[in-house]
Amino acid sequence: MQSDNSHLSTSPRQGTVHLEKSGTTLCLHFTGHWTIGSDFPVFTDIKDLFPESFCIPSTWNSLEVNTEALQDWDSRFLIILRDIQGYTTLKGIPFSDTGLPSGVQRLLILASSSPDTNKVREYTDTPSFFAIVGGKTLHLLEDCQGLFTFTGAITLSYLRLFTGKAQFLKSDFLYFLEECGPSALPIVSLIAVLIGVILAFVGAVQLQLFGAEIYIANLVALGMTREMGAMMAAIIMGGRTGAAFAAQLGTMQVNEEIDALQTMGIDPIDFLVLPRLSSLLIMMPLLALWADLIGIAGGFLMALTLDISMVEYYNQTINSVNLRHFGVGLFKAVIFGYLIAFSGCLRGMQCGRSASAVGTAATSAVVTAIVFIVVSDAVITVIFNILKI
Amino acid sequence: MTTAALITVTNLTMAYGSFVLQRELNFTVHQGDIFVIMGDSGCGKSTLLRHMIGLKAPTAGSVHFHDTDFWAVSDQERNQIMRRCGILYQSGALFSSMTLAENIALPLSQHTTLATAEINDIVSMKLALVGLAGFDHFYPSEISGGMKKRAGLARAIALDPEILFFDEPSAGLDPISSRLLDELILELRDSLGATVVVVTHELASIFAIGSNSIFLDADSRTMIAHGPPQTMLATTSSAKVKQFLTRGGSFH
Numbered sequence: 001m002q003s004d005n006s007h008l009s010t011s012p013r014q015g016t017v018h019l020e021k022s023g024t025t026l027c028l029h030f031t032g033h034w035t036i037g038s039d040f041p042v043f044t045d046i047k048d049l050f051p052e053s054f055c056i057p058s059t060w061n062s063l064e065v066n067t068e069a070l071q072d073w074d075s076r077f078l079i080i081l082r083d084i085q086g087y088t089t090l091k092g093i094p095f096s097d098t099g100l101p102s103g104v105q106r107l108l109i110l111a112s113s114s115p116d117t118n119k120v121r122e123y124t125d126t127p128s129f130f131a132i133v134g135g136k137t138l139h140l141l142e143d144c145q146g147l148f149t150f151t152g153a154i155t156l157s158y159l160r161l162f163t164g165k166a167q168f169l170k171s172d173f174l175y176f177l178e179e180c181g182p183s184a185l186p187i188v189s190l191i192a193v194l195i196g197v198i199l200a201f202v203g204a205v206q207l208q209l210f211g212a213e214i215y216i217a218n219l220v221a222l223g224m225t226r227e228m229g230a231m232m233a234a235i236i237m238g239g240r241t242g243a244a245f246a247a248q249l250g251t252m253q254v255n256e257e258i259d260a261l262q263t264m265g266i267d268p269i270d271f272l273v274l275p276r277l278s279s280l281l282i283m284m285p286l287l288a289l290w291a292d293l294i295g296i297a298g299g300f301l302m303a304l305t306l307d308i309s310m311v312e313y314y315n316q317t318i319n320s321v322n323l324r325h326f327g328v329g330l331f332k333a334v335i336f337g338y339l340i341a342f343s344g345c346l347r348g349m350q351c352g353r354s355a356s357a358v359g360t361a362a363t364s365a366v367v368t369a370i371v372f373i374v375v376s377d378a379v380i381t382v383i384f385n386i387l388k389i
Numbered sequence: 390m391t392t393a394a395l396i397t398v399t400n401l402t403m404a405y406g407s408f409v410l411q412r413e414l415n416f417t418v419h420q421g422d423i424f425v426i427m428g429d430s431g432c433g434k435s436t437l438l439r440h441m442i443g444l445k446a447p448t449a450g451s452v453h454f455h456d457t458d459f460w461a462v463s464d465q466e467r468n469q470i471m472r473r474c475g476i477l478y479q480s481g482a483l484f485s486s487m488t489l490a491e492n493i494a495l496p497l498s499q500h501t502t503l504a505t506a507e508i509n510d511i512v513s514m515k516l517a518l519v520g521l522a523g524f525d526h527f528y529p530s531e532i533s534g535g536m537k538k539r540a541g542l543a544r545a546i547a548l549d550p551e552i553l554f555f556d557e558p559s560a561g562l563d564p565i566s567s568r569l570l571d572e573l574i575l576e577l578r579d580s581l582g583a584t585v586v587v588v589t590h591e592l593a594s595i596f597a598i599g600s601n602s603i604f605l606d607a608d609s610r611t612m613i614a615h616g617p618p619q620t621m622l623a624t625t626s627s628a629k630v631k632q633f634l635t636r637g638g639s640f641h
Contacts, residue, residue: 265468
């Protein structure tokens with residue numbers, strides 16, 4: 001037996017391998033540790049051990065393995081062997097596994113005998129640019145179709161409600177009224193007062209240049225009533241209640257509760273969406289009104305630091321706003337309320353049947369709601385401007 | 390079988406988009422049957438159930454309840470049929486925001502004109518039937534998996550249904566609970582006179598309760614055996630069915 005000089009080795013707790021040639025047979029000698037915690041040569045290093053003539057057909061009759069000095073092994077050893085086996089098969093040299101521990105032999109057979117994986121699921125190659133664009137467009141169309149279908153379903157559901165045929169629990173409705181109203185007051189108040197302060201502060205910096213600080217009152221009052229009161233309440237409720245709706249309905253979808261309702265002959269839209277949507281429609285204008293008042297109070301606090309008297313500020317505020325301005329804000333609040341509940345319930349009902357889908361539904365509900373809110377606000381503002389309201 | 394046909398499935402093809410799950414399913418569920426739908430994982434057992442309970446429309450073929458084509462009638466009529474059915478879902482599908490009593494009372498209050506006191510009586514009775522007397526005011530999150538299954542069963546039988554559907558009733562139950570559930574199913578069939586359709590791959594249940602069955606195959610995408618489980622085992626020519634019913638040879 002003639003020994004080869006090629007030898008690979010590394011630090012302690014290591015695995016080594018060397019190649020011996022005898023006649024037309026090659027033999028790989030594995031020694032030491034071939035486990036997750038140890039160092040041993042990678043497959044490409046082992047490949048380099050093979051002589052140049054390895055590539056010439058019928059020079060070598062077989063590749064054998066000697067593991068007498070192998071101390072322990074695990075899956076990493078299997079992976080190396082599988083690579084070697086694949087390589088020799090490619091080169092047309094029979095691989096003999098008789099020198100391997102019986103456990104390794106069995107695992108190698110097991111790993112190579114997994115059934116035809118094509119049947120499990122057909123994976124296509126990376127799609128082309130056009131396929132991606134087309135796919136996204138179709139997806140967008142489907143999404144739009146979903147929006148319209150859901151709008152239709154809600155309309156039908158309200159028709160049933162007004163003809164007395166819709167079924168939902170009064171206790172659910174009262175619960176959501178509380179959830180969408182009183183429970184949200186603290187956070188809405190906090191944000192509204194800060195928005196009032198910020199509006200007043202930003203205005204003060206500019207208006208002081210002209211000695212017109214008193215107009216802070218106008219700025220805050222108009223800004224809060226027409227725009228920021230409804231907007232901030234909507235953003236908070238979108239993040240708070242919209243996400244909650246999506247998560248609740250999504251979890252019910254995962255838990256087959258929505259199927260159960262359907263098979264009980266109860267319309268899920270009537271039973272789940274109506275109470276949520278209605279309570280938000282009722283509560284949003286009230287929250288917006290509250291936010292308006294609290295915001296004006298916040299502006300007033302800021303004004304006090306600028307030596308504007310309480311009476312002056314009050315008079316200026318009263319003179320600058322009228323019911324129409326409040327009306328604009330409250331109208332927006334109702335629209336926003338609808339959009340928040342709509343997005344929350346839509347994403348919840350569309351939710352897939354897994355835990356991660358619920359998370360996606362909640363995120364998507366908030367994103368959808370905020371996009372809808374800002375876009376609709378812009379549209380409403382432009383329309384009101386044209387109509388001079 | 391001398392009793393009348395209750396559910397007739399004709400040439401049913403089930404598909405998700407372009408992916409065909411099963412095709413050309415033909416079978417009949419007779420009155421008083423305990424009909425077992427079995428097959429290996431992913432072959433479409435639960436999907437077949439969804440077609441029979443109105444949750445998914447067939448791609449082709451039909452499902453008849455008595456003489457009514459289930460998928461050709463209006464939603465209202467389908468709901469009417471569904472009210473005569475009780476369904477136990479795989480996870481129980483109890484409404485998590487309601488107590489057990491409220492869960493069971495829901496179908497009663499929505500579909501009947503009973504007074505609250507009467508509904509409460511029925512609820513307590515149904516809970517007692519499934520061995521959960523006294524758990525009226527517990528929430529689903531406060532009880533164990535086996536109890537959820539039984540509570541789901543109590544809700545399924547709230548309206549004394551003609552047909553009971555079970556989606557893997559014994560999944561996730563220990564052998565004893567699973568046997569008790571089997572006995573409960575038999576008891577309900579005998580006492581309520583209900584017909585039962587069960588999706589399961591629990592061999593013990595299949596042989597203990599099944600009076601008729603079909604075997605769905607995931608590879609050939611259709612049913613490959615049909616008949617009472619014992620007969621199916623004795624007469625089948627398919628190695629796959631034989632292996633399934635004997636647990637690869639180790640089950641007797």
